[in-house]
Amino acid sequence: MISSIKRFLLGRPLKSHELGEHKLIKRKALAILSSDALSSVAYGPEQMLIVLATVGTAAFWYSIPIAAGVLVLLTALILSYRQIIFAYPNGGGAYVVSKNNLGVNAGLIAGGSLLVDYILTVAVSVSAGTDAITSAFPLLHNYNVEIAITFVLFITILNLRGITESASILAYPVYLFVLALLILIGAAIYNILTGVVPPDLHPPIGADVAGISLFILLRTFASGSSALTGVEAISNAIPNFKDPAPNNAAKTLIMMGFLLALLFSGIVYLAYYYGISPNVKETVVSQIAKETFGHNFMYFFIQGTTALILILAANTGYSAFPLLAVNLAKDKFISRIFLVRGDRLGYSNGIIILGIASIILIVIFHAKTEHLIPLYAIGVFIPFTLSQSGMIVKWIREKPQGWIPKLTVNAIGAFISFIVTMIFFLTKFTRVWSVFVFLPIIIFVFHRIRKHYEDVGDELRLTASKTVIPIEGNIIIVPVAGMTRVVESSLNYAKSLSPNRIIAVYIAFDKENEKEFEEKWEKWQPDVRLVTLYSYYRSIINPLTKFIDTIQHKASESNYQVTVVIPQFIPKRGWHNILHNQSGIMIRSFLLFRKNVVVATVPYHLKK
Template identity: 35%
Template sequence: MAAVQSVPDLVKRALVGRPVRSERLNATLLPKRIALPVFASDALSSVAYAPDEILLTLSLAGMAAVTLAPWVGVAVVVVMMAVVASYRQTVHAYPSGGGGYAVVRENLGARAGMVVASALLVDYVLTVAVSVSSGMQYLAAAIPAARGHEVVLGVAVVVVLAVLNLRGVRESGTAFAVPVYAFIGSIGLMLLVGVWQLVTGTMHTAASASFTIAPNAAFSQGLTGLAGGFLVLRAFSSGSAALTGIEAVSNGVPAFRRPKSRNAATTLLLLGLIAATMLMSILLLAGATGLRFAQDPATQLLLHGRPVGHGYAQDPVISQIAATVFHGVPVLFVLVTITTGFILVLAANTAFNGFPALGSVLARDGLLPRQMHTRGDRLAFSNGIVLLAAGACAFIIAFGAEVTRLIQLYIVGVFVSFTLSQFGMVRHWGRHLLGERDRQVRAHMRRSRAINTFGGVLTSVVLVIVLVTKFTHGAWIAVLLMAVLFLGMRGIARHYEGVSRDITVLDPSVSRALPPRVHGIVLVSKLHEPAMRAIAYARATRPTTLEALTVNIDSDETAALRQAWEEFEIPVPLTVLGSPFREITRPVVDYVRSVRWEAPRDLVVVFVPEYVVSHWWEQALHNQSALRLKARLLFTPGVVMASVPFQLHEEDRLDRPAHPGADGARRGTA
């Protein structure tokens, strides 16, 4: 006969699916065609807003500054390809996953590893919050009815993404593959058509090309002086958001099919080439179409010398380019807009794969709760998925789903990880060179070390730029969260180390020795079936001494208990504790501790009769005294709490008479 499932179990099965056997783990591993959309959607989605951030920042200095956007893009691409090349070395050297954390922990020490881990965990949460919030802004632009409800819709999207990932990595990857490839295809088509129009001289100008951009008052002199250079660095740091997501591949190497390292390295290369091509093409087409994009369009965009005002709605860069390139073909324009909105939302899926995998590695190393290392019913790291979703929802709610505010917290953690992991790889190759004698292998190691050195220098420069340009704009919040996580991981590590030390068997002969004596104490309030069962169970354990214990709260009830005790001839002495203030917990705890103090080497076992109810809401009506006693005695050495359950409303109990009101039969006197 099949077991009857509870309502929560039925809901869980409907959302998550049936459990998957552990032997099926290999079947959930990802081929490259699925791994690309699973791990690369974050980096690819950065193409949707990295050009916007570059142009927005440069627009503060006016029209002339915007012409520098392609050169800023080149700088971003150089860093991106250096990071891709560096992480390709990492996935070959550390195929077990963990990415930057594993590299830094092994080569730079545990504390540096915790710095990287805290940075990545914060950035994964922000990835979900930024991506989903950006997608909600696209949705609000396309559907005016959604405007004002971005927070609620964003939280709902995060919940849906969490449920899809709880169903398993492979299943979620298959679901997300189509929109990711649709985005790549639609953007690729737009770029090809745009380049063709540019070469043939048939390209139209953007609708915003008729505007001019007025500089902000602080940059009325353009990019001259220190302020101008600082603005260019800000544009570069904002455009560096395009690098987010690259590290997710190195964290998720165990999710790839064999050969894991080669497949992960190939996916990294494809990711870098696609993202770099898209970023540069979009910036070049933005310049070719005369597109105007301003930080404050209402006041900065001028038509015939006058501001356009708040009635003007500024579309994102990709939308403006698509409208220009596909002039007269609205279907293709809609396709680009829809797939871009989808990729912005689905970019969060990269974090939903990277965060749980990294959390599992950290839990294995004793830096996060051990539950993070446990796979769920669908062989996904369910606890990590739920924790990530909760954190992302908190950010979306706290920042009102505003990308402009959230983006300031972004990418700090990524470049902390990039920088430390690259220098960790430099030390890794240096250590292995000392023991390697093969000339060909040594040459390969030197090349790898040179690549990682170049990547480490670049990312450290970018990290300084990001911290300097973004710290006062909100990056300090991310730094603070990293510090909190770092301290939390140190505390968790100390706790697990202490537990391991306390439970280690030092002397097997002492550990196997039985306690000199065992004192049994049965707690009773009335002489009813639960009490009788607890007494019977206590006697069956054969303790050295056994007594029943009650607290005198009501003199009449205590007298009735004494009378019933004598009438039933219970072969266990009854001890009555006084309680002038009508407390139950404190007198019992004090008495148990006094027994323990009199014989420190003995064991005290407290037997507690407890009701087992049929409905969850009935739990609040019973067992409260037992719970309080357990909580108080839990930390008392040498004391064991033994719960003796008694099932209520059990109509088919074999030990209960047919007529429940027959007291004589219940007492065994019939």
């Protein structure tokens, strides 16, 4: 039944050699890897206005020059990551660049930040998409968390079906969103040029604003820079592109940057010209669409596509998180389960863990986007800064042909990214202080995991200096609960291993039962030694493990191996298991952690 449900949800398993057929062309890659960056157009301008609103609507004209500064940063990042794509064509992005050029700890800071950031990508995108839906349908406003969780589950299942299948589905909403916003921007500009929109809705550019300060402007710039999250995703996901992968990835990155700049600047300008103020229950894009088209089909088309891309922008996290986890797992800094491909050739463990972590965040923050965005943005600007700094070191150290222009591009990107990072820490410290807590913890955990893998490898490695003491024989211990075919089958197996050194162990809960069992055993298996242990507290595990420890200690003196053979009957139907106490499984679970004790289970399959 479970396999049938899995096949229905995920599709048929794919063979390993089919992996090459499941690479992304540029059109699909742009949809799933740029959706995060493009979707930020829906909330980046709004975050700028929220900060400026603390001074007053007269300060909204500052959104225009601040947006220009954000576009300068975007240009620097696009050019920088284009160079990273060609310098590191196997992917890995900021983690690989920082580790190779700045050292392991710098790489782990970048990798750890991005892992957390991709979790936040899913939580922020889905939360923002839910906000767009509840803006159009206010009656759903109280169900934001439930709606967001439902969307996360949907996207997780979609990604478990495979990258090409998810890309085929997600391409349509992304391009519909781009089309919808281009129509909105075009129609609104047409209304402005024809005088339909009154020119007195906004404060004039350059007007004096009481209460404005450098601190407010820096906060606004940092908030607007949140629209640049997701720019690095393409450099992480180069292995997902069809060959030539670096060329296709670079072209996709340039196209993403162009679309992001066009849509971002358009929404910022329209929000300013229309005199839009941020509203808790209605997004800025919703207000612009309503002012331009009214409450008609086009309004709902724009809101619908906005909600879709905000929700499906989470797919950028699902595309980049597993690949980043693979790079960290290859270097043994996180669990090797992230290296395993699922039935549909995707890194399914990374996808599932990302989905679970995102749901936890949504529940903790009650799907409130504004509480998540500062952490979200700082989590990506730290890797921005480190990756650009790493490229500076690379160019200075290697000095390839034409390295000075490349160095200049990366230096500009590193400088601006560092400034934005500092602005976030200075202006939004109350919301991003947790970075100083979780990053050291993550790096410490990374090193502990690496140390564990090194210790395991050292202990398992075959070396001449390690001597192995030969085993002289086996002492077989068989826990028995009665005289049944299951026990008989286990005893027969034990006799095949060591016919003269078998000890059957029976745990008795009352004295009369103990004596009666011994008498019956003597008639049934006279050639097998029986040891009965009386349990005063009706426990099976404690007396059994103490007895095994005693035997093991004596056996070790003679170089004998203790093997515990556990009888276990297997019901015909799976649900029958809940009708039995599963003591065999419980005993095996305890004994697996006992040193120098071999545990073997002898299954007996029931037919009825």
